[in-house]
Amino acid sequence: MSGQSGGQDNPRGRTEAHLAAFFGRGEAFARQLIAENERLRQEVADQRGDESDGSILPASVVEDLVARVSELENQLSGGAQLAVDPQSVREIEERYRTLEREAKGLGETIERLEGENYHLATLYIIIQQFHAAKALGDVLQTITEVCLNFLGVGGFSLYMADEERQVVFPLIREGAPYDELEERPIADDGPIAAVAGLGRPWQGGDPVPHEFGVLMYLPLVSDERLVGVVTLESYLPQKSGLSDDDFAVLAMLSEHGGIALEKVWIAAHASSAPLTRRALESLLEA
Amino acid sequence: MSVDRDSVRQATALVVDDSPPMRKMIVFALSRIPGLALVEADDGVDALRKLAGATFDLIITDINMPILDGLKLVKRLRADERYQDVPIIIITTEGAAEDRQRALALGANAYITKPIRAGEVIALVRGILSGEERGA
Numbered sequence: 001m002s003g004q005s006g007g008q009d010n011p012r013g014r015t016e017a018h019l020a021a022f023f024g025r026g027e028a029f030a031r032q033l034i035a036e037n038e039r040l041r042q043e044v045a046d047q048r049g050d051e052s053d054g055s056i057l058p059a060s061v062v063e064d065l066v067a068r069v070s071e072l073e074n075q076l077s078g079g080a081q082l083a084v085d086p087q088s089v090r091e092i093e094e095r096y097r098t099l100e101r102e103a104k105g106l107g108e109t110i111e112r113l114e115g116e117n118y119h120l121a122t123l124y125i126i127i128q129q130f131h132a133a134k135a136l137g138d139v140l141q142t143i144t145e146v147c148l149n150f151l152g153v154g155g156f157s158l159y160m161a162d163e164e165r166q167v168v169f170p171l172i173r174e175g176a177p178y179d180e181l182e183e184r185p186i187a188d189d190g191p192i193a194a195v196a197g198l199g200r201p202w203q204g205g206d207p208v209p210h211e212f213g214v215l216m217y218l219p220l221v222s223d224e225r226l227v228g229v230v231t232l233e234s235y236l237p238q239k240s241g242l243s244d245d246d247f248a249v250l251a252m253l254s255e256h257g258g259i260a261l262e263k264v265w266i267a268a269h270a271s272s273a274p275l276t277r278r279a280l281e282s283l284l285e286a
Numbered sequence: 287m288s289v290d291r292d293s294v295r296q297a298t299a300l301v302v303d304d305s306p307p308m309r310k311m312i313v314f315a316l317s318r319i320p321g322l323a324l325v326e327a328d329d330g331v332d333a334l335r336k337l338a339g340a341t342f343d344l345i346i347t348d349i350n351m352p353i354l355d356g357l358k359l360v361k362r363l364r365a366d367e368r369y370q371d372v373p374i375i376i377i378t379t380e381g382a383a384e385d386r387q388r389a390l391a392l393g394a395n396a397y398i399t400k401p402i403r404a405g406e407v408i409a410l411v412r413g414i415l416s417g418e419e420r421g422a
Contacts, residue, residue: 111405114405115403115404115405118311118314118315118404122311145308146307148400149305149308149379150311152400152401236381236399238381
């Protein structure tokens with residue numbers, strides 16, 4: 001006890017006195033319970049004589065319980081129904097249906113995200129191919145692969161711009177004879193002029209210029225410069241139309257295909273000019 | 287062995303396509319399958335070279351390739367007892383029914399046309415490697 005206790009006149013002293021009385025009564029009660037428990041144990045043991053193993057439950061009770069468990073197990077294995085609360089069953093079934101709906105929704109979300117992930121990876125890899133191209137053949141190969149493998153367009157042509165004569169001329173054709181194609185003026189009043197008039201790469205939402213035999217005219221543009229035009233002419237047998245993802249690929253082809261074509265054109269003509277400090281510094285100042 | 291429910295046993299697949307972006311996209315899609323290692327080959331000849339140096343559990347090949355095309359590759363592999371049981375999936379732009387029938391008659395297990403849907407290819411590869419699907 002603390003020496004600061006002032007006896008039972010102050011609150012702390014009164015509290016301690018109450019606690020001492022409370023625990024004293026609790027201890028006495030606990031002792032009574034233990035004594036009664038011991039008396040009952042002894043009484044049961046005396047009734048069972050030498051067979052007693054100290055267990056409070058008589059052997060017959062245990063045997064009855066084991067027999068009952070065995071009986072229930074037999075009932076269950078024989079297809080017997082346990083008596084259950086119908087309300088609980090309804091709640092469990094409702095919960096199961098909710099979880100099933102949630103799982104289906106999550107599955108659809110995962111599928112959509114994986115589709116978007118694949119689409120973005122497609123765009124990334126194609127752009128990477130265009131920018132890694134070192135020669136005209138590399139760019140033409142990538143354009144061909146994009147049309148065939150990624151868009152499912154089996155018939156297409158690539159026209160390149162001849163800026164001096166203001167025409168586009170056919171360079172490659174897939175899925176139909178090349179000889180059928182002719183040069184076409186850039187500034188006529190047809191679809192070539194329409195895509196040239198955009199003055200920028202084609203984007204999703206822009207009009208889709210077309211005419212008989214051509215599903216779409218797609219300009220290949222670097223900044224504002226029309227470098228070429230791809231005409232989409234027919235789908236592969238397994239393809240029936242263009243999706244939103246396909247239009248995103250076409251927009252990418254319009255811009256990065258144009259940049260890649262201009263880049264290899266410039267590179268081919270700049271190869272004779274060595275890199276020099278003076279030339280590079282003047283470029284920086286320009 | 288991974289405990290992921292979507293994983294396959296440790297397996298290696300050979301992806302044969304002369305188109306680098308297409309090859310990359312197939313590898314990208316299949317790299318989502320835990321436990322599956324992927325090796326790339328540029329064409330049929332490159333595929334044979336890589337098959338000679340390692341063991342593969344699955345071969346995925348294009349048809350139209352220079353030097354040795356996909357159908358000739360399938361024919362060569364099925365004639366070689368070492369590769370008679372290795373599953374082969376064709377991924378091609380050739381969508382005509384007769385092309386499909388010809389490839390399957392030569393011994394291909396499955397035939398998918400481009401443009402591919404990643405989910406379709408992943409499901410097919412998982413099915414084949416888990417032994418649940420033998421293709422068509």
